[in-house]
Amino acid sequence: MISPASIDAMLTAERALFAQRNPNSAALAAKAANHWHRGVPFHWMLDWGTPFPLFAERAEGAELWDVDGHRFDDFCLGDTGSMFGHSPAPVADAIARQASRGLTYMLPTDDAVVVADELAKRFKLPFWQVTSSASEANRAVIRWCRGITGRDQILIFNGCYHGAVDDVFVDLRDGVPMLRRSLVGQVYDVREHTRVIEFNDLAALEAALAPGDVACLLMEPAMTNVGMVLPDDGYLEAARELCTRHGTLLVFDETHTISTGYGGHTGTYGPIPDLFVLGKPVAGGVPCAVYGFSADVAERMEHVRAQGETGHSGIGTTLSANALALAAMRACLTQVMTPAAYAHMLPLAETLAQKVKAVIAANGLDWHVTHIGSRGEFICSDKAARNGTEARAAMQGPLEHALHLFLINRGVLIAPFHNMTLVSPATRPEQVDRLAEVLDECLQTLIG
Structure with missing residues (x-):
């Protein structure tokens, strides 16, 4: 249902939107390129798929702000490093x-x-x-x-x-x-x-x-x-x-x-x-x-x-x-990392999983959602993988890239490596709702 042409069109539009929205990050990226190899202190900072690195200004709880003043609902949380929220x-x-x-x-x-x-x-x-x-x-x-x-x-x-x-x-x-x-x-x-x-x-x-x-x-x-x-x-x-x-x-x-x-x-x-x-x-x-x-x-x-x-x-x-x-x-x-923290995280992650499943179904897609504890992932495939070979076969690089960039441009961060999310003790229900809403908008745009 999602054509390569639709994915290419979204990537082109979202790259242009990112460049328009982030002049301060663009300026810092140009300066950083003078002496940082590939323009960043560590190469993983390029894995978000943005035209140039997004420079962070601060983060607190489950929110992050960039140097252009945009606020993000953060479901990446430093790829688990800040799983219990930024700067508890x-x-x-x-x-x-x-x-x-x-x-x-x-x-x-x-x-x-x-x-x-x-x-x-x-x-x-x-x-x-x-x-x-x-x-x-x-x-x-x-x-x-x-x-x-x-x-x-x-x-x-x-x-x-x-x-x-x-x-x-x-x-x-x-x-x-x-x-x-x-x-x-x-x-x-x-x-x-x-x-x-x-x-x-x-x-x-x-x-x-x-x-x-x-x-x-x-x-x-x-x-x-x-x-x-x-x-x-x-x-x-x-x-x-x-x-x-x-x-x-x-x-x-x-x-x-x-x-x-x-x-x-x-x-x-x-x-x-x-x-x-x-x-x-x-x-x-x-x-x-x-x-x-x-x-x-x-x-x-x-x-x-x-x-x-x-x-x-x-x-x-x-x-x-x-x-x-x-x-x-x-x-x-x-x-x-207390029992009370998990008592907040686990049911909210279950809610997120159910909302993502509902969005996927509403858009007529036969995708799968996997989650355990406060970690979840939606997979652009009709079944859960049982091993590494099946998991690799389910990966849809350009599609996932387009999804991530669309979410970033609308203030939502998920893990850049695949479609993984984390819910922290600081994550609020309205942030979960917003992720589902932006994903729905993205899928509707891709499907046309």
């Missing part, structure tokens, strides 16, 4: 208080005690460490798993995302493991040490683990980067049993799926992994991540340490667990 007051206050007392000491603070107790209580794993990003945490977890098992292989899922970790940049293309083409400057073939299978394929999982040489299965409980792919009933429990049977450590990366509920996907649905990674939102947007592990894993870590020598292990950096991050994390965990 307890986190902002903690940052300001700690900033006057020192930013980093290479020593623990009393915040560390509270943070560890809160993490252990909420996520059911007794021991924790802090890093500066989820990428760093995943890299550390892979090294520990290889070190304590004596195995070199890791197992991942096609289409997975675990940050900037070289080991996971492997996809299946027509059933064949291939290096992800976006991996820059890799000098050895990571497929020598990384095995990749499809999500929700229990037989493939059992076959991959059967040789007994896999150190860890690194996974999101529900895939979120290739589009949202939810686990089949019983799949995670089967994965837990198979990992235990074959001596493989199970790692849940909950950096995105923390949106599922108060204890993340693990605490909401189970099972309990051997190791657990959480980044982005855990300190309210301050760069920080944590990884937790069982008592058995901790004991095996100490055995590895005893066999080695003192000195730097290659895990962690100078700014890991700095005082500012710990203060922000304490405030976020105890005052922001």
Whole structure:
């Protein structure tokens, strides 16, 4: 029902409208291009599909303002980094208080005690460490798993995302493991040490683990980067049993799926992994991540340490667990990421999912809406994907680009990578209504 000509026409019109509406961003983009490579401090800032970068001026709660004075209803929320709202007051206050007392000491603070107790209580794993990003945490977890098992292989899922970790940049293309083409400057073939299978394929999982040489299965409980792919009933429990049977450590990366509920996907649905990674939102947007592990894993870590020598292990950096991050994390965990916050987020996200479904149906489109917890996505396909290959096949690049640009020009931000939305504790019902209304306007325009 949506023709390529209609998509092209919308892209042309919306690019022109964006340029007209954003002269201040255009001027800043021209200046930034003098010395920032590709005109931005980091390349992801170009992924919104706008003719030039949109420069932000400030954000608060679930709203963002650009340098041209436009206000946005923000359902991207820093691609999860601000999942609990921009600058929550307890986190902002903690940052300001700690900033006057020192930013980093290479020593623990009393915040560390509270943070560890809160993490252990909420996520059911007794021991924790802090890093500066989820990428760093995943890299550390892979090294520990290889070190304590004596195995070199890791197992991942096609289409997975675990940050900037070289080991996971492997996809299946027509059933064949291939290096992800976006991996820059890799000098050895990571497929020598990384095995990749499809999500929700229990037989493939059992076959991959059967040789007994896999150190860890690194996974999101529900895939979120290739589009949202939810686990089949019983799949995670089967994965837990198979990992235990074959001596493989199970790692849940909950950096995105923390949106599922108060204890993340693990605490909401189970099972309990051997190791657990959480980044982005855990300190309210301050760069920080944590990884937790069982008592058995901790004991095996100490055995590895005893066999080695003192000195730097290659895990962690100078700014890991700095005082500012710990203060922000304490405030976020105890005052922001609360049961009350989820009690607001989850039903409002359900309302958003239902409204988007109604808009899609009203426009005669056979599209699918997937959501879990406060995270949702509408897919330009008639069914939910069960694995990475199906999720990629459902992607409609130019169409999604047109949708995103139309929404941006009318003051609505969703994640630029695909049609994903997040509902925060600060999101209001009228913002949900507005997203649905603007999406309806967009689809009516495309369909004609």
